[in-house]
Amino acid sequence: MSDEAAVLDAVAARRELIDDALVERLPIEEPERLYHASRHLIDAGGKRLRPAVTLLVAEALTGIEPPNADYHAVPTLDGADTGSVGIGASESTGTGETIDVMAAAASIEAIQSFTLIHDDIMDADDLRRGVPAVHQAYDPETAILAGDTLYAKAFEFMLEADARPERTVEALSELARTCTLICEGQSLDVAFEGRDDVTTDEYIHMVEQKTAVLYAAAARAPAVLLGADDATADALYQFGLDVGRAFQIRDDVLDLTVPSEELGKQRGSDLVEGKRTAVTLHARQQGVNVEGLIDTDDLETVDDAAIDAAVARLDDAGSIEYARTLSRDLVDRGKERLDVLPDSTARDHLRELAEYLVERGY
Amino acid sequence: MSDEAAVLDAVAARRELIDDALVERLPIEEPERLYHASRHLIDAGGKRLRPAVTLLVAEALTGIEPPNADYHAVPTLDGADTGSVGIGASESTGTGETIDVMAAAASIEAIQSFTLIHDDIMDADDLRRGVPAVHQAYDPETAILAGDTLYAKAFEFMLEADARPERTVEALSELARTCTLICEGQSLDVAFEGRDDVTTDEYIHMVEQKTAVLYAAAARAPAVLLGADDATADALYQFGLDVGRAFQIRDDVLDLTVPSEELGKQRGSDLVEGKRTAVTLHARQQGVNVEGLIDTDDLETVDDAAIDAAVARLDDAGSIEYARTLSRDLVDRGKERLDVLPDSTARDHLRELAEYLVERGY
Numbered sequence: 001m002s003d004e005a006a007v008l009d010a011v012a013a014r015r016e017l018i019d020d021a022l023v024e025r026l027p028i029e030e031p032e033r034l035y036h037a038s039r040h041l042i043d044a045g046g047k048r049l050r051p052a053v054t055l056l057v058a059e060a061l062t063g064i065e066p067p068n069a070d071y072h073a074v075p076t077l078d079g080a081d082t083g084s085v086g087i088g089a090s091e092s093t094g095t096g097e098t099i100d101v102m103a104a105a106a107s108i109e110a111i112q113s114f115t116l117i118h119d120d121i122m123d124a125d126d127l128r129r130g131v132p133a134v135h136q137a138y139d140p141e142t143a144i145l146a147g148d149t150l151y152a153k154a155f156e157f158m159l160e161a162d163a164r165p166e167r168t169v170e171a172l173s174e175l176a177r178t179c180t181l182i183c184e185g186q187s188l189d190v191a192f193e194g195r196d197d198v199t200t201d202e203y204i205h206m207v208e209q210k211t212a213v214l215y216a217a218a219a220r221a222p223a224v225l226l227g228a229d230d231a232t233a234d235a236l237y238q239f240g241l242d243v244g245r246a247f248q249i250r251d252d253v254l255d256l257t258v259p260s261e262e263l264g265k266q267r268g269s270d271l272v273e274g275k276r277t278a279v280t281l282h283a284r285q286q287g288v289n290v291e292g293l294i295d296t297d298d299l300e301t302v303d304d305a306a307i308d309a310a311v312a313r314l315d316d317a318g319s320i321e322y323a324r325t326l327s328r329d330l331v332d333r334g335k336e337r338l339d340v341l342p343d344s345t346a347r348d349h350l351r352e353l354a355e356y357l358v359e360r361g362y
Numbered sequence: 363m364s365d366e367a368a369v370l371d372a373v374a375a376r377r378e379l380i381d382d383a384l385v386e387r388l389p390i391e392e393p394e395r396l397y398h399a400s401r402h403l404i405d406a407g408g409k410r411l412r413p414a415v416t417l418l419v420a421e422a423l424t425g426i427e428p429p430n431a432d433y434h435a436v437p438t439l440d441g442a443d444t445g446s447v448g449i450g451a452s453e454s455t456g457t458g459e460t461i462d463v464m465a466a467a468a469s470i471e472a473i474q475s476f477t478l479i480h481d482d483i484m485d486a487d488d489l490r491r492g493v494p495a496v497h498q499a500y501d502p503e504t505a506i507l508a509g510d511t512l513y514a515k516a517f518e519f520m521l522e523a524d525a526r527p528e529r530t531v532e533a534l535s536e537l538a539r540t541c542t543l544i545c546e547g548q549s550l551d552v553a554f555e556g557r558d559d560v561t562t563d564e565y566i567h568m569v570e571q572k573t574a575v576l577y578a579a580a581a582r583a584p585a586v587l588l589g590a591d592d593a594t595a596d597a598l599y600q601f602g603l604d605v606g607r608a609f610q611i612r613d614d615v616l617d618l619t620v621p622s623e624e625l626g627k628q629r630g631s632d633l634v635e636g637k638r639t640a641v642t643l644h645a646r647q648q649g650v651n652v653e654g655l656i657d658t659d660d661l662e663t664v665d666d667a668a669i670d671a672a673v674a675r676l677d678d679a680g681s682i683e684y685a686r687t688l689s690r691d692l693v694d695r696g697k698e699r700l701d702v703l704p705d706s707t708a709r710d711h712l713r714e715l716a717e718y719l720v721e722r723g724y
Binding site: 176 | 484510521526531549
């Protein structure tokens with residue numbers, strides 16, 4: 001925990017600011033039950049890794065630095081070209097000279113929260129972030145609607161970044177495409193549960209769509225909004241894809257190795273639910289009878305001893321190590337992509353964050 | 363039926379084009395089950411009233427007329443200012459001279475379809491457009507995801523209208539706000555089921571949010587994308603609000619008066635489910651014990667005789683006539699709003715369409 005806490009220092013201060021921005025942008029107003037439900041998972045915590053990526057990319061690109069960084073008025077990269085440099089330039093709004101990068105960060109977290117709420121219904125996961133999932137704390141109907149509300153808010157927030165219209169259009173286009181890909185990825189994930197011939201390539205493709213694209217959008221959006229060149233924006237997108245894939249594959253490992261209390265949900269739930277993961281796909285290739293590892297598909301009744309035995313079998317087959325190595329390689333590649341950014345503390349933090357994604361204990 | 367068919371002549375030809383555009387924009391690709399589910403209600407039919415409004419407004423504003431109207435390249439209203447008038451101008455894309463208004467129409471219908479899919483889950487309505495609802499034809503998980511997919515596609519389609527960036531930003535802003543309002547309206551609708559002190563004002567407000575805003579967006583979007591002035595755009599928005607409210611209130615009446623086979627769902631379902639409607643709220647004010655009208659809340663077991671008796675009681679109280687009059691007044695006001703449009707066949711059609719919304723048999 002203390003090692004991880006140290007790694008998280010880079011994002012801890014930003015997380016607080018992100019939390020403030022989310023609460024401010026999602027006030028409890030009528031209909032209150034809907035907004036309480038929309039805020040349920042946000043209020044339950046979360047590391048805010050994706051919006052932290054958004055802020056850190058903006059810092060690296062523009063040179064702004066905490067604690068004085070005003071994320072609501074980040075100077076764009078073309079200030080000199082448009083004559084906007086100078087006193088007062090940073091206070092202008094709607095003219096393109098500054099953007100509210102915190103609004104973009106809130107947009108990314110709203111998408112993350114919406115997908116968690118709907119995924120938990122679909123996957124019948126009853127715990128999330130150590131609290132009952134929204135469909136449990138409220139009801140499935142309210143959970144569907146809370147997710148739909150955050151979905152719309154994500155687009156509203158990205159608009160509120162108040163970038164130049166053509167940049168806003170590009171960011172919104174990316175956001176919409178990201179949502180489509182996430183839906184396709186989730187659909188593939190569900191479909192994989194019913195198949196026993198899923199290949200590693202198919203799995204990586206699914207992970208990219210379901211999880212990685214949101215990291216990619218989180219990294220690319222500030223570049224687009226601030227007016228970075230295409231090569232920079234694209235490299236940041238690829239960084240997000242790499243670390244996002246690494247994150248999910250690492251998640252597959254953590255689902256097996258971290259106690260339920262720390263995980264905030266039942267350990268081994270992927271295994272119980274018959275999900276294809278980097279670990280189980282590798283194990284099958286090693287001849288392990290993955291379906292036979294756990295003889296129940298009920299998260300309520302599965303016992304820890306059964307999960308321990310299954311995990312030991314996967315470990316013997318080298319499958320857990322395989323997944324660890326895969327996520328490690330992806331993170332290494334992702335870190336190299338950051339060479340497009342100016343040498344800066346924020347770039348260092350982004351690399352530490354990438355490192356954290358594969359080294360974290362939970 | 364023949365009277366209604368005559369009224370619908372104004373939109374019938376456009377509906378075919380809208381259907382083609384939807385099928386083209388929502389091809390069945392991987393993951394196929396997801397896209398089949400996303401297309402399920404669209405393929406089941408529907409009148410396409412909202413996207414027809416979008417096309418008709420574009421026609422009225424620009425003077426284009428079927429059968430030669432190319433909805434994919436509608437000249438904007440500022441062609442003369444930008445020197446885009448002349449041979450070849452209508453073929454340009456991405457320069458702002460023409461927009462793909464059909465893409466905007468598809469966007470509106472995608473939102474409509476997404477909300478129907480999610481609403482049917484929430485309301486446990488098993489029939490829609492004469493076919494099983496998506497959560498019945500597939501499963502609730504797939505239905506959630508199909509709705510989420512259409513949600514993202516709606517934003518993608520609006521972007522594909524390819525209007526000037528500042529106009530696209532305004533249209534997307536409206537679209538996002540519309541989705542938020544629809545969620546709030548649906549949440550209020552659900553909340554009203556558990557209250558017996560809902561006022562008529564609250565009800566009208568809920569209807570505005572849940573239903574009317576999408577008509578408003580359908581009417582305003584083409585004006586924004588084509589570069590109409592604010593007064594015109596706002597009047598069109600108000601037109602949509604008026605006829606949208608009228609449409610929903612008329613729907614409340616039709617739920618009681620049209621046989622299930624024609625309605626495509628159980629007649630009287632609002633009554634069985636204890637929904638507050640313009641009809642039941644009026645009846646309560648007349649001293650009718652609305653809760654006691656139907657003694658089951660199960661759509662599966664309710665019989666038509668019980669519904670007949672309940673409807674007769676509401677009719678005696680003057681409540682059905684009250685709702686009819688309310689929707690009539692709203693439509694009359696909405697039709698007056700269209701004075702901002704040039705005198706045109708399309709404007710006549712919009713008025714006929716508004717008229718149809720209150721006179722239709724189902």
